[in-house]
Amino acid sequence: MKKHGWSGSRVLLYTVLIVGSLFCMFPFYWLVRSSMMDLSQIFLIPPKWIPEPFVLENFFQPFEELSFGRYFVNTFIVVAGTLAGVLLSSTISAYSFARMRWKGRDKVFALLLSSMMLPFAVTLIPSFIGWQALGMVNSYVPLVLPSFFGGGVFNIFLLRQFYMTLPRELDEAVFVDGGNHFTIFTRIILPLSRSAILVIGLFTFLNTWNDFMGPLVYLNDESKFTLAIGLQQFQGIYSAQWGVLMAASLIVVLPAIILFAIGQKYFMEGIALTGIKG
Amino acid sequence: MQSLSSIRKKENGLGWLFAAPAILGFVIFVLGPMIASLWFSLTDYKVASQAHFIGLDNYVHLFDGTDQFFYKSLGVTFYYVFLSVPLQIIVAFFLAILLNQKVKGLAFFRTVFYLPTIVPLIASSMIWMWLFDPDLGLLNVVLRALHLPESQWIYSEGSVVPTLVLMSLWTVGGTMIIFLAGLQDIPRHYYEAIEIDGGNALHKLMYITIPLTSPTIFFNTIMGFIGGFQVFVQPYVMTQGGPNNSSLFYTFYLFREAFTFSNMGYACAIAWVLFIVVLVFTAFLFKTARKWVYYEGGGA
Numbered sequence: 422m423k424k425h426g427w428s429g430s431r432v433l434l435y436t437v438l439i440v441g442s443l444f445c446m447f448p449f450y451w452l453v454r455s456s457m458m459d460l461s462q463i464f465l466i467p468p469k470w471i472p473e474p475f476v477l478e479n480f481f482q483p484f485e486e487l488s489f490g491r492y493f494v495n496t497f498i499v500v501a502g503t504l505a506g507v508l509l510s511s512t513i514s515a516y517s518f519a520r521m522r523w524k525g526r527d528k529v530f531a532l533l534l535s536s537m538m539l540p541f542a543v544t545l546i547p548s549f550i551g552w553q554a555l556g557m558v559n560s561y562v563p564l565v566l567p568s569f570f571g572g573g574v575f576n577i578f579l580l581r582q583f584y585m586t587l588p589r590e591l592d593e594a595v596f597v598d599g600g601n602h603f604t605i606f607t608r609i610i611l612p613l614s615r616s617a618i619l620v621i622g623l624f625t626f627l628n629t630w631n632d633f634m635g636p637l638v639y640l641n642d643e644s645k646f647t648l649a650i651g652l653q654q655f656q657g658i659y660s661a662q663w664g665v666l667m668a669a670s671l672i673v674v675l676p677a678i679i680l681f682a683i684g685q686k687y688f689m690e691g692i693a694l695t696g697i698k699g
Numbered sequence: 700m701q702s703l704s705s706i707r708k709k710e711n712g713l714g715w716l717f718a719a720p721a722i723l724g725f726v727i728f729v730l731g732p733m734i735a736s737l738w739f740s741l742t743d744y745k746v747a748s749q750a751h752f753i754g755l756d757n758y759v760h761l762f763d764g765t766d767q768f769f770y771k772s773l774g775v776t777f778y779y780v781f782l783s784v785p786l787q788i789i790v791a792f793f794l795a796i797l798l799n800q801k802v803k804g805l806a807f808f809r810t811v812f813y814l815p816t817i818v819p820l821i822a823s824s825m826i827w828m829w830l831f832d833p834d835l836g837l838l839n840v841v842l843r844a845l846h847l848p849e850s851q852w853i854y855s856e857g858s859v860v861p862t863l864v865l866m867s868l869w870t871v872g873g874t875m876i877i878f879l880a881g882l883q884d885i886p887r888h889y890y891e892a893i894e895i896d897g898g899n900a901l902h903k904l905m906y907i908t909i910p911l912t913s914p915t916i917f918f919n920t921i922m923g924f925i926g927g928f929q930v931f932v933q934p935y936v937m938t939q940g941g942p943n944n945s946s947l948f949y950t951f952y953l954f955r956e957a958f959t960f961s962n963m964g965y966a967c968a969i970a971w972v973l974f975i976v977v978l979v980f981t982a983f984l985f986k987t988a989r990k991w992v993y994y995e996g997g998g999a
Contacts, residue, residue, distance in 0.1 A: 434797055434800060434802070435802075437794075437797060438794075438797055438798075438802065438808050441794060441808075441812065442808060442811045442812070444868075444869070445811050445812055445814060445815055445869065445872070446811055446814075448815070448823070448826045448827065448830065448869065449814070451826070451829070451830060451837060452826050455829065463835075464835055466835070466840055467840065467844065468837060468840055510720035510721070510724075511721075513717050513720060514717065514718050514719075514720050514721035514722075516717055517714050517715075517716075517717030517718035517721075518718060518721075521710045521713060521714040521717060522710050522711075522714065523710055523711045523712075523713075523714030523715060523718075524711055526714060526718075529718065529722060532725065533721060533722075533725055536725060536729045538921070538925055538977065538981055539729065539733075539974070540925070540928065540929055540950075540970070540973050540974055540977055541929065542929065542950055542953050542969075542970040542973055542974075543732070543733060543736055543970045543971065543973070543974045544728065544729060544732035544733060544736065545957075545970070546736060546739065546957050546963055546966050546967050546970060547731075547732040547733075547735035547736045547739060547967070548728065548732050549957075550735070550739070550744075550963060551731075551732070551735070567724065567728050569720065570720050570721070570723050570724025570727060570728060571720045571721030571722075571723075571724035571725065572720070572721075574721075577721055602710075602713055602717070606717075627817055630819065631817075631818075631819035631820060631821075633819070633820060633821050633931075633932050634931060634932070638958065648819075649819055649821045652821050652822065652825070653821055653936060656825060656936065663829050663832070663835075666825055666829070667825070667826070667829060669825075670822040670825045670826060671822075673819055673821070673822045674818050674819065674822045677817050677818065677819060678814070678817070678818075681814070681817050685810065688813070689809070689876070
């Protein structure tokens with residue numbers, strides 16, 4: 422075996438990785454830089470790399486001229502509701518698919534999985550018509566309630582994969598002690614799968630935080646907007662004020678980044694956990 | 700054991716009960732809407748008035764050429780999908796292979812490549828719009844400084860789709876991570892065997908890496924196609940389908956028919972055509988998969 426010196430291929434390897442990293446990180450840098458510049462700085466050519474002076478004014482405008490504070494609260498309501506729904510229902514349903522034996526189980530599971538390939542557009546319009554008939558449009562119900570029904574196929578799939586790695590003997594031991602499936606679920610499976618549940622919580626938070634289509638379709642009143650929709654409205658009003666737009670975007674991006682930084686280890690584990698091997 | 704077998708018997712009912720949220724969710728939010736959508740696609744439902752059954756008129760109208768937006772949006776979407784998906788797969792696979800070497804700062808690179816995928820699409824659309832701005836955006840400023848020809852990026856008919864493809868490469872990290880997970884499952888001794896036989900890096904790639912990750916390649920290709928056919932936020936926020944409908948993506952066209960023009964019945968027909976396109980594609984991929992996807996357990 423060769424010893425790694427700084428051979429040509431190694432140099433090439435690091436060059437590609439570093440160039441790739443720059444491509445990935447540069448928009449973030451440009452976002453932060455531009456968000457702290459006033460109009461006179463931002464349109465300078467050649468461009469300045471560092472704001473001088475740093476202007477924080479841009480960050481106040483979204484809160485003063487549009488109700489970004491309210492959008493934050495609204496987004497949290499939707500996120501919290503969805504999280505509750507997903508965590509409650511996906512953990513239970515996945516338990517059934519992973520650790521109980523019932524007729525038709527695998528067929529039902531395959532059916533659920535296949536719905537992952539269904540384009541959202543097919544169900545979007547009739548769902549909207551349905552919610553409208555129930556008078557629920559312009560409320561958070563259509564955004565939150567579906568998460569209480571299974572909490573998404575992908576989450577069930579991920580949890581099921583994890584549950585199946587836990588030894589079966591645990592169940593038998595509980596049965597011998599006179600326990601039932603509910604005891605196994607709450608006393609054994611849930612505590613043991615804390616990390617998998619955390620992964621699902623993180624992904625759910627991000628997906629809901631980032632969701633654009635749902636709020637766009639279901640929310641009309643400005644006072645009910647989430648951040649994603651609020652940001653889009655902001656863009657319409659401040660179309661060329663790039664500094665303000667970048668500040669507003671940064672406000673929306675930052676919570677996602679912070680969450681990612683905190684839960685990074687779990688994100689990577691979660692992806693490995695799905696163990697996609699066909 | 701008496702008790703165990705009686706527990707197993709009870710599992711039939713209990714199993715359904717525990718799975719009930721998911722099963723109900725499927726019936727209420729997937730199956731029901733699908734049937735409703737199929738029905739609406741055979742009507743002229745426009746919200747303001749009652750729905751009338753009109754048979755296949757919506758579909759005929761779509762295909763007979765009177766709605767030029769239908770063909771336009773199909774064309775735009777196919778163009779995007781066939782340009783972006785292969786590129787994404789190749790770039791993500793290539794990056795994953797690099798990160799599967801003994802690289803210093805592996806965790807750092809992984810994080811950096813993955814980071815763009817967690818940015819809300821609405822925010823990344825804004826960031827890229829600013830970079831693509833023809834007068835003051837950084838990309839053209841740099842091109843100008845280098846005396847290279849500038850581009851109108853998302854503001855010209857010819858360059859808007861390739862520009863969105865370029866932007867889509869920014870979020871290739873999600874696909875890359877899945878490839879990386881697949882690559883890490885390949886036993887090291889397979890590569891060692893090739894080395895002993897005097898094989899080089901290309902042999903390793905062709906005889907070990909690609910065959911053993913083919914299920915992952917297959918998965919990512921399918922997911923890439925399904926995602927690509929449904930691109931919505933970028934054209935909605937960045938271009939409004941323009942200029943001159945050159946970024947009229949299929950789901951944007953569908954959304955416009957449904958929520959701007961209230962042509963709900965017609966929009967359902969549009970959705971079903973998309974469903975069938977996706978179905979035909981995945982079926983085609985599954986069929987060819989037998990030839991090139993290798994499963995260690997045998998049998999595809």
